[in-house]
Structures are given as structure tokens and as C-alpha cells.
Amino acid sequence: MTYRVVQWATGNLGRAAIEGIVSHPDLELVGVWVHSKEKVGKDAGELAQRPDLITGIKATNDIDTLIALQPDCILYSPLMPIEEEIVRFLQAGINVVTPLGWFYPKHLNTTAIEAACKQGNTTLHGTGIHPGGVTEKWPLIMSGFSRDVTYVSCEEYSDCRTYGAPDVLHEIMLFGKTPEQAKDSFMLQFLGAGFGQSVTMIADAMGFTLDGPLLATHEVALATAPIDTPMGIIEPGLIAAQRFRWQGLVNGEPVIKAETNWYMGTDNIETDWFDAKVIADRGECFAMTVDADPPVYITTHGIHPTRDMDWAEVQKRNPGMVATAMHCVNSIPVVCAAGPGIKTYLDLPIVVGKAKVN
Template sequence: MTLRVVQWSSGNIGARTLRGVIEHPRLELVGVYAHSAAKAGRDAGAIAGLEGGPVGVRATADRDEILALGADCVLYTPLWCDFDDVCALLESGANVVTTRAEFLRPASLDPAIRGRVEAACARGNTSIHSTGSSPGFITEALPLVVTSLQRRLDGLRIDEYADLSRRDSPALLFDVMGFGQEPSDFGERRLNALTDSFGPSLRLLADALGTPLEQVDAAGEFALTKEPLTIAAGTLPAGSVAGQRITITGRRGGRPFLTFRANWFCGRELEPRWDLRETGWRVTVEGDAPLNIDLVFPVPLERMAAMSPAYTANRAVNAIPYVVEAAPGIRTTLDLPQIVAAL
């Protein structure tokens, strides 16, 4: 059965999910919502960067027009989450797959917001699911598989490495992530943001293992660029933040049990110097069947900006049929079958 899909926002990730829908054999693109007036009226194929010509669906900035389409699913990929928009979509009868992290674990949501969203799902007979590469795949899907080899799990650690020097996303890197800022401006806000994103995902994994976390805390450090550093998104002034290392730790019995550490950097000439790997992940499993797993993106740095959005976007596109078939409500990785790509 062909599913009718809307793309909501068309930034770095949204343009890639849009392309995924257009090229998918079992999905039909019926609408695109654009926050930018400059994109309203443009053909979806052009927004997605496709070379095959127009696809016949034009972006709109009219929210009501999108709600009236009667789509089976909306891919919701904005930079910020608007719960009013999410609830309106769900109430309209459209299921939602989002790369936003707010819905990774219902119990971690503010109770009032959770109640609103679940009520909207009930009225629309719809479901919503958060996914992506990180958090998502690397903090939930892969750990669930590798821990199936264990009968005793002493700890699991995920190290993420991301060279962001070729990512042309100024709003994300400078405004959201804090690169290029003075060290005094960088700190608690970033720790809270990462805890809000990755903490619920680690708690969900612990719930699945039957070992609920007693505490989740965050610690961070940053590194500076000595000289002005020009990257794809702009220029970082000398002495500003060019690297950040943030660790989210889920504890049991006061000891680290599940850990995610982000090593994100815009250059390698940092002060202090860090031991940095190529973009990708390292998963360390300590137990009675210990594992070290390296997942490296085999992409030249000059092509990384074009290729890396696929790691987040493709999983969201592949999840659409499963979310459409799911029972109404906020659905997690634990609620859905294993997501498999329909090629």
C-alpha cells in the first residue's frame, strides 16, 4: 500500500528526508511545509536537490493547507519543536515521525505536554515516534542488539566523533551548539540540551534491560582554536570554542552503567589537544561477552556534509510504515518492530 507523506520543514535533515520520500517505492509525497518564505512555492524536487526535474509538489507556508491534505504521515524535522503544531498534525489524522528527541521516552516528557500529545493521538487515532542516528540508532537500536549477547552487563559506553568543519549549517553550529562563542558563554546550556536529548534515550535502553537508571548527569569540557578558523558554516574567532566533549552518564549504584560521550569538533588544532578519531562511533561493551565496535563513516571529509544527513534522515523515512501501523500514542523503539529498509 502506498502511504501519503508530508515533509515538515526542509533544512539540512529535512531536505534529505524529502529526497528519501520522493525516491521511496512505497511512499507518495503530497505536501511540503516550509518555514522560509523563500522556499514557499518551490518544487519539492528542487528543494531536495534532485536533478530529475520537477516532481509536481510545491512547498507551502500555509499550515492549514498541510493539515487539510489527509496525509498518512508527516516527517517532522524542524530545528525547534512546536508542540502546538505536533498536536494539530496528530489530531488531523496524520501520524508523525520526527528527528526531534522530545518523544524518545514518554515518561521523560513534561506530564502536561505528554498528556496533550497523547490526547491528540487518541483524537486522531495516530502515533508519533522520535528516531534518527544519534540519539536513536546508536543509543537504542544498536545497543539492544549487542546487549543480546550478554548475561552480565557491567557497562556500555558510546563515543561519538563528528568533524563538523564541512557542515554548512551556521544556525545549528553557532546558535544551537555554541561553536565560535567565548568560553564564558559555553557551559550549562549545552549540558542541559544534551541531557534532554540523550538522557531519555539512555533511560529507555535501561528500561528495556530491566535495569532502570538511578541518576543521569552530564559533564562537559571544551577546546579552543588558537587562530581564526574558517569552516563551511563561517569563521570561528581566535580563542573561541572549536571543540566540545560532553558526557552523559546513566548511573546505577553510583557507578556509570550507560554512557554517551559526544566528541564534536570543527578542527583538529585545538587547545588543549584531544585524541580525535574519524567521524563515527565507538561502542564499548563490558560484560561476560565484552565487545569493542568501531563504526566509521567511510566518506572523505569534503563529501561529509553531503553524505552525513543520510545517517539521520534514512532511519526516519524507513520508520514511516511501522509508525503508521502502530497503536495510537507516543511509540518508542521498544514498541515498534525492528525497522528494516524497504529498498
């Protein structure tokens, strides 16, 4: 069966998603939503920055036009989610896959979404990479090879110089800001809305009874000399590296940790929690740990850019963004086949990629 799909938004992730949908043998791209008027009417292939890919699908910024297409699924990936839009899709009989939340919404108010799923006989699935994929899926899979688990963690190490969105780097991700500005940032709470779900999912799946609210911390490291970045020079004394951490505690001791480490290279950054040598030697990666009998430790590469890549090209098509997009795209067939409601990957069959079709 071929599922008809609309791609909602054409940023870094959306461009990769268009490629993925078009190449997936079980999917058909039938519509594309764009935010800016300048993109309206352009071919999806052009928006994906693939001039060789002529799809015949013209972009629109009219939600009614896309709903009228009666797609099986919308891959919903704007910069920020609008729940009212998601509810409208679900009510209209359109399944939704999104990397923007609802990975494991145990502690969220999902009354409106659940009602919409029931009305439209539809499914909402939150997925992605970190959180929503690597953070919890990989450690849980690894734990299946062990017994008596005592500690689980997943850490991300990402050089943000490869991220081609200067405004986001500075205004949202805080790079180049002062330590005082970081203290007033919404980022710990904003990111915690997703990573908290990851920690809760692991706790529930493995049987940990957590003490209560997660321990959330945000640490920064400052530039010690000017650092050249895609958003301009970061001057000494301004933020050049950050660590966000969420920990689930049992009897006051950490048993589950989700962590993300962002940095602008490894040179000229003050050393404290930021171990520049270790990070430089290991490179960008996800590092996962399951302390158990036997213990399992895995460091994964490939999703992050490598040092020999053309960084100008990476900023246009970051492998991490491609991986996030493809986790969404590859989820669409199993989501469309699922029953109504909010479904996590604990509720769904295994999601797999597809062989290349020549």
C-alpha cells in the first residue's frame, strides 16, 4: 500500500524529509506547506535544494488546500508546534508524525489531541532523534541484553558550527550570550519538555520508581579567545559551550540521565566540565551506557558530521537533520497502520529503513 503524505515546512529537516518521502517505496508526496510567501508555488524538489528532483508538487501556505488533498499523513515539522493545527489534522482523518514532542506524553494534558484522534480515527506519533529516538530507544534496546540494570544514560556531543542557522544559534541556543542571559533562558525548560519524556519512558519501561521531579541543570563554558563561528565571532567571556542535563533519581541518586553537550569547536573554551581534549579525540557522537549485568557501552558516529566534510555543505544538509527526518519518514507506514490515539514507539512495530531502489 502507498500512503499519501504532506510535508509541513521546508527548513533543514523538511528539505531532507521531502527527499526521504520521494525515495520511500511505500510513500507518495502529495503536498508541501511553506511559511513564507516567497516559497509558494515552488516545486518540492526545488525547495529540497534538489534541482534534479522535479516532483510536480507545488508548495502552498493554505492549510485548507492541504487538508482537502485528504493525505494519509502529515509530517509536521515547523520550528515550533501549534497544537490547534495538529488537532485540526487529526479531526480531519489525517495521521500526524512530528519530531516536535509527544514522544511519551504521560504528564501532558492530551485531552484535545486524544479526542481529535478518536473523532478522526487517527494517530499522533512523536519521534525524532534526541529526544525521541536515540535518547531512549537505543538504551532500551541495549538493556535487552542485560539484567539488574542500575543506571542508564544517553549523551549527545555536537559541534554547533555545522548548524546553518545563525539566528537560532544566537537568539535561541544562546551562543555568544552572557552567562547572566543564560540564567534567564527558557531553554532548560523548553528542552526539558522533551527530554523529561525520554527519562520517564525509560523509567517506566525498566521499572524504576523515581523520587519525583527530574533534576535539571544547565552549565555554560565561556570563550577564552575570539572564536570564529557561522553566527560571527564569539568574544572572550561569552558562551561558547553548554551542557543541558536531566536526571531521574531514586533515593536521591541518579539512575537515568539524558544529556546534550553543545559547543563551538574545542579550542579557546574554558575548561571545567568541558573536557576539550576528550571531546576532540572522540569527536561528535552519541554515547550510551547501560550499567547492568553485563554492562553495555556504545559510542555511535555517522549521524554527526565528520571533520573532513565540507562545512558549507553540512550547514545545508546536516546528517543529524537527515537522520531525524528519516526517523519520521520511516515511521509513517506503521503510524498509518496503527489504531487511533497517541502512539509512542513502545506501542508500534519496529521502524526500519528501506533498500535503495535504482
